[in-house]
Amino acid sequence: MPPRPLAKINKIDPAELKMLKKRIDIAMALIILSAVLLLTRLWYLQIYRGDEYAKLSEINRIRIQEIAAPRGNILDRTGQPIITNRPRFNVVWNREDAPNPDTVIKDLAKILNEDISVLLDRIRAATENPRYMPTRLKEDIDWETLVTIENKHLALPGVRIEVMPSRDYLYGDFASHLVGYLGEISRAELSEKHYAAYQSGDQVGKQGVEKVFEKYLKGEKGRNYLEVDVHGFEQRQIKLQDPYPGNDLHLTLDIELQRTAEEAMAGRAGAVVVMEVNTGNLLVMSSSPPLHLQEFIGGISQTAWDRMLHDPLHPLLDKTIQGQYPPGSVFKIATALAAISEGIVTPDATYFCGGSLNFGNRRYGCWKKGGHGTVDFQRALIESCDVYFYSVGMRLGVDKIAKYANSLGLGKKTGIDLEHEKGGIIPSTTWKQQRYKEKWHDGETLSVAIGQGYVLTTPLQLCRMTAAVVNGGTLYRPQLVHRITAPDGKTLKTFSPVSEGKILGSAHSLALIKEALVGVVNSAGGTAKVVALPDVLIGGKTGTAQVVNLSHVAGMSDQAIPYKYRDHAWFSAFAPAENPEIAITVLVEHGQHGGSAAGPVAKALFKRYFELKNGTPENPAEGPSPSPAVDEKEE
Incomplete structure (x- = not known):
């Protein structure tokens, strides 16, 4: 069988060859530049700042604390505040920072005068959260309890005080059914689409305008980036992102x-x-x-709930x-x-x-x-x-x-x-x-x-x-x-x-x-x-x-x-x-x-x-007219 003839090779145009060589040169230059930048960054991180980052990774760590946003105020038709905010002190626990959690929780229960089973229930409820996320164990503690915990902080690793905005009811139980109250978000609520941006421990409106207008009132959380040591103690603040308050609700109420x-x-x-x-x-x-x-702040007790539930005057019912x-x-x-x-x-x-x-x-x-x-x-x-x-x-x-x-x-x-x-x-x-x-x-x-x-x-x-x-x-x-x-x-x-x-x-x-x-x-x-x-x-x-x-x-x-x-x-x-x-x-x-x-x-x-x-003044001594004796002309 005769040999197959070689394929015919066409002569390359000089101009085309020059363009091809130019493209190859550009590609090589980009590769070299990328390599130089990468090596420079590696040198900066591993050599120039290597000791600093090694120290952070081996001795310290960065923790992100979320900062609750103040809810919007609720005002009457004239702009007079009805509900604003005040600071509230909560006890939170980071399980990552507690080498012996059983001892810590036992000691903490005594300080808080709380049944240990209540604290354990809260811990179990938060097991699905990331480990770095703190678990809230007690809300709205008094000043004496706060001082006790701060004085014993070395014996309570992982325990810290969280400061959060809380509702301040300027007129007590004023318009209570209408304004409603707040509570910790439930697991059922967390599964709902419109609560997608929330997480366990967040406070949400549970009733009244606090719930209906939740998306306007809630605000946006801030973040505090902290450097902490192996014991969970803060070393320095790296970055602070302030929370953004919620919007104000102006009611038609007088x-x-x-x-x-x-x-x-x-x-x-x-x-x-x-x-x-x-x-x-x-x-x-x-x-x-x-x-x-006030009984709903920090979660209503079972005793208070049962009292209202069985009250013959039915305070839980909004009769309007x-x-x-x-x-x-x-x-x-x-x-x-x-x-x-x-x-x-x-x-x-x-x-x-x-x-x-x-x-x-x-x-x-x-x-x-x-x-x-x-x-x-x-x-x-x-x-x-x-x-x-x-x-x-x-x-x-x-x-x-x-x-x-x-x-x-x-x-x-x-x-x-x-x-x-x-x-x-x-x-x-x-x-x-x-x-x-x-x-x-x-x-x-x-x-x-x-x-x-x-x-x-x-x-x-x-x-x-x-x-x-x-x-x-x-x-x-x-x-x-x-x-x-x-x-x-x-x-x-x-x-x-x-x-x-x-x-x-x-x-x-x-x-x-x-x-x-x-x-x-x-x-x-x-x-x-x-x-x-x-x-x-x-x-x-x-x-x-x-x-x-x-x-x-x-x-x-x-x-x-x-x-x-x-x-x-x-x-x-x-x-x-x-x-x-x-x-x-x-x-x-x-x-x-x-x-x-x-x-x-x-x-x-x-x-x-x-x-x-x-514009006439109220006579403070004069209230509703007394009820007359019932006679035949009264229905």
């Missing part, structure tokens, strides 16, 4: 009015809500009894949004609006009340046993005649009552920026069928017409309803926050009024109801005459809500009825009547009578509101 409400409700269970009728801004949100916020109660006669506003709007009644048509109404085989009594005699639409509201509303309710039917009640915002959540709000119940034929698989009975409508039976509402819902009736028919979403500002004062976010539409009913119908509500406070036979002020025209509606069947308390005097069986007392009002600015709703649990129990609380608030508006 400190003076909130304080007036809380003082008026002291020792009683219930709720007070004050709302601007033309914005939905909340000036007061008070649930009593309050939470004791979570308490669901029969509204009693305050609900007659909804029934009246439905009746006049649907043409079931006219303003002048009269009904006779003889003290009861027979329907089917049952007798439905009026709260005034002797009856109200002949009453028209407005007089029925003024005197709160049950028989009148039984009659119109029967003609309306439950579904029409429900339609108007729903348009007034009842039976559904208001949308307030707080968690766990309840929606209440406005029954209908469909609701009962779905809930109980039962048919609606006509007799049940009579109870609904006067705010009893299945009807349940929250104090916030009734305040919003009252505001909508007297502001011309606009239903506003309740607002708690006015604006959010950065630490430098720059406004980051503002909250404008949010209208959720118009309620049912004509302007004429609403005007008739408003006029009647003014009569409740200011005319003969009105059920809230105790609330009247000399310089301000107030309108409102009292309510007494049964909590048990009347057969349980038949024949008993008010004083003889056991507390838990006593009726709830309501009063929902507005002022000034000519051009309403605020609505107030007061609930006194088991207060028995709206006029004498809830009315004076509202009166004190109206008085203080107009004192503040007009």
